Amino acid sequence: MSDTLGAAVIGLGMMGERHAQLWAELPRTRLVAVYDIVPERAQAVADAHGCLAASSLDEALAADGVDIVSVCTDDQSHLQPCLAAADAGKHVLVEKPLAITTADCDAIIAACERADVKLMTGHVCRFDPRYVACHDAVAAGEVGDVVQVFARRNNILASGLRIGPRTSVAYFLGVHEIDLICWITGARVTRVHAEGTSKALASIGADDSILSLIRLEGDAVGCIETCWIIPEGSANSLDARLEVVGTEGRVAARVGGEPFEAASASRSSRPDIVYWTEVHGRVAGALRDQLEHFADCVLDDTEPIVTPAQARHAVQVAEAIHHSLDTGAPVDL
Template sequence: MLSSSKTVRWGVIGLGWFGEVHADNLSEMPGIELAGLCTRRPERLTEIGDRLEVKRRYTDYRELLADPEVDVVSITTHINDHREIAIEALRSGKHVLLEKPMAPTVADCEQIVAAAKDAAGFFMVGHICRFDPRVTLAKQAIEEGRIGDIISMHARRNLSKAIGETVLDDISALMGDGIHDADLMLWFSDANVSTVYAQEVHPGKNKYPDGGWSIARLDNGAVAVVESVWHLPESTPYTIDARMEIIGTQGAIYINCGEAGLTIHDAEGVKMPDTMYWPRPFGRYLGVLQEELRYFADCVRTGEPPARITPRESQAAVAWMAAATESARTGTVISF
C-alpha cells in the first residue's frame, strides 16, 4: 500500500488513439506521475514521449512491467492482446487498469480473472460509464426503490460511420460499444442473463458488423435491449448518440448522454461535442475518464480493492455480447 500522499507512478501500454488520451489525462492529474510509455511503434513512442516529456520508454511491454519505478499500468491495446498482456502484468505485481472489453471471449476472461485473484496488485476493467454522474445517480435512484422493480430496459449507443470505419476492422459495434449498456443493465438490475437473441447488420466494408441489436431475458424476468450502430451519417451532430430508458413497476428513468448540454452551429454545420467523458477546454482535460483514473489511483494509495466494478461483472458483459455475436451468426437463441 502507498501512503495517502504518495504519487502513483503510472505507465501506459498501447499508444493508439485512446492510449494517448489515457497518457494525456494522466500527465495532467495531481498525485499521478506518467512514469512510462510502451508501444511497438518507435516513431509513435518518440512522438508521445517527447510531447509529454516521459523518459521511460519501451517497445516491449515486458520491459515496462519489469520497471520497479512503475506502480500501475493502463492496458489500452487491441482487444486480442488483452489476455496475454493483462495476465503478465498481474503476475508482475503491477496494479492493472485494463480497458474494456476485458477480452474477446469468456474463456480469455476466465484466465484473466484467475490471474487477478492470485495477483498482489489490484485489477479493474475500465467501464467508464460506471463513473458518469448521470449513470451513478440513476443507480442510486434504483437502489432507493424509486422506480420499483425493473421490468424493461432499452439503450442505444450509435456513432457516425466515419468513426465506425476507423474501428470496425478491430471490433464489432455490439462488442465495442453495446458492451457499455450491457454492463450498465446488469449493474442496474443486479441480475444475470438467461437468454440472448441478436441480429447484426453489415452494410460497410470493414471486417466486423457495423451495427446490431441484442435482446436478453434476465433471470429477474426483465427484458433488456441493446442497440449499437456505427453507421450514422457523417454529418450527424452527435459525437455519440447514447440514451437509455429503464422502466420499473413504479416509475421510469431516462438517461441522455447524447445531448451533453452544448450545441455549436458554425459554417460547417451543427455539432454536439463531448462535455463529459474527456473534454479538453483550453487545452486541459477534465471529465469522467479522470474520475475513473482518480478512483483507481485512490484504491492503490489506500489499499482498498476496487469495488465500483468487479472482474466477474466485467466478464458477464463480455459473455452477453459474445452470445449476441453467436446468436446473430446462427439465428438462434442462446441460453445461459
C-alpha cells in the first residue's frame, strides 16, 4: 500500500458529499471514485473533485487505487455496499448506524473479518471534544460510580420529514446517544423500556418522539430522549445534552446553542461549528477528525476507536427500543 489511500464514496447525499470532500482534502488520502443510484449526484461530486463518477457499485469498487470505502447510503441500505466493499478487499467506513438489524450487523462484521479489512462505524460524536471531555472525566474516576445518565438528541421538523419515511428516530438519532452512553460509562445496556408518540409525523407513519428508560451494567439507570419535530424556527437545529451523575460527581455536555450567532430581521440562528464547518475553505471539525482517524488506522494498522462490537450494540439497543414500543413491555438484552 502506498503512503496515501485511495477512497471511494457510495451514496452522495448530505453525508456522502462531505465524506467525498474530506477524502479529497485530507493529506493522507485522495478521492478516486464516487457512486450514487442517482447518476447526476455522482457526476456533480466527481466534477467538483476530479474523480471517477462510477455507474455501478462494482465499478466504483474496482476503480484503480481504491483502498477504503465510505458507505453513506440511507440507514436501511448499508448492508449491500458494506458486503461488496469487504468482499472486494476494501476497508469500510460506514455511516451510523452500522445497519438496522443485528443480523445485518453480524453479516457485515463477518465479511470484514473474512476479508481482514478494517471496519468502523461513523459515530462522529466520539470526535466531539465536549463528549470526549465527559468520557475522559468518567474514565479518570471523577464522577465515581455512575448512578444516572441522561441523553437528549432533538432535531428540527425538517429532519423528521426528510428521514421519517425511511427509518426511525431511534436509529437516526438514538444510536448516537446509545453509543455515547455506553462509551462514556464503559457499560452496555441491559434493559430497555420505551414509549413513543406520533402526531406531527403521523401521516408518514413515523414516531415524533421516543423516550427510553434504560438500565446499564453496573446498575446505573438512564433516560434517552429523541425527537425530530422541534420547530423550524429554533435558533439551533440540534439540541443535544448529556449528563452523567455518579457517587462522586457529575459531568455534562451541551450541543447546540453554539457560541456563534447570526441574526436577520426575522430569525436568529446558531449554526453548528463543531461537526463540519469550513475554515479557510477546508472542512474542519469532528467529521474531519473521524475520517482522518480511520485513514490513520488503515495506514498505521491500528484499531479504530469505534469497534464493530460497540456499533453492533447500539443497533441491538435500538432494536430493543422498537421491540419495547411494539409490546409495551421492558426488553432484557
